[in-house]
Amino acid sequence: MANPALIRDKDAADSGIGALDSILGFHIRLAHGAVYRHFNEAFAELELTQKQVSVLWLVSDRPGIAQIDVGGRLQMDRATTMTIVNRLQERGYLRRERSASDGRKQALYLTSSGETALDDAKRCIESHETWLKSRFTPEEVEKLVEMLSRIHD
């Protein structure tokens, strides 16, 4: 069978749009998938997902943060945030406390075993990031982060 990569742009003339490879969103999805897989391999031992590490990290950076604000920072709705916080609480990595200033809010804090898990995770992230950034110059990394921020901000 012929190499599929050599057959391109066949239907480009049929519509106002090029081949799949010309779609920016397509490349974002593929890049995300590649990072996602490498992340999961790196974190298989720690049994932590991207989302779980992000939440632990965020709570560590802002002790007492409310669930709604975790969701806001990580772009998750309330229900999605609940499932992740529940899982981390069941594993004993964080605890909920009713906010003193606003009774509707739950203030989140890391437990000591949560802090240990986060420390392990940060070391793991470091080598994961090294793998990811190895294909770019520091200037390119900076530019890439800046451009990606324009998408998610």
Add this chain to the structure above:
Amino acid sequence: MANPALIRDKDAADSGIGALDSILGFHIRLAHGAVYRHFNEAFAELELTQKQVSVLWLVSDRPGIAQIDVGGRLQMDRATTMTIVNRLQERGYLRRERSASDGRKQALYLTSSGETALDDAKRCIESHETWLKSRFTPEEVEKLVEMLSRIHD
């Protein structure tokens, strides 16, 4: 409550790594999430996901492509490819045919209603891409795609 965005780098000194915002993988995930959500809003009417559109598009570009090659191009394993192809087949958008040259393979083809759906999807993608690319110059888009390709290739 103080603006959480103003509290930063609190634990940066505790480990060899900076705040969550300094992690490239974090920005890729957030950007992907933002694109994912906008995509789903744009495709709510067509009831098609990113993956489904990608598969339709790929089969259209390479009629007779085998499932294993679809998975290879879109970075999915065989089981994941199956679920998506099954869904598209159930909806009558594509059909399977045993490959004449290799009896192990299933050759995939769009049905006529699959082609109609893909045409609609391409129009929808066009406005979605316009939304996404609006924050970049053409040179930046090119650079971004090139950098993302370095990650997923």
Add this chain to the structure above:
DNA sequence: TATTGTTATACTCTATAACTATA
């Protein structure tokens, strides 16, 4: 033996809707 497709199964993320408690 290796590859491809298939089935079964399970987990995570995401989202919607409805309900409760608080502001």
Add this chain to the structure above:
DNA sequence: TATAGTTATAGAGTATAACAATA
């Protein structure tokens, strides 16, 4: 009324394991 949390539920993607058919 609006906000925050909670619960129930469902769909989509991802992955592993085991099996059958074919190379």
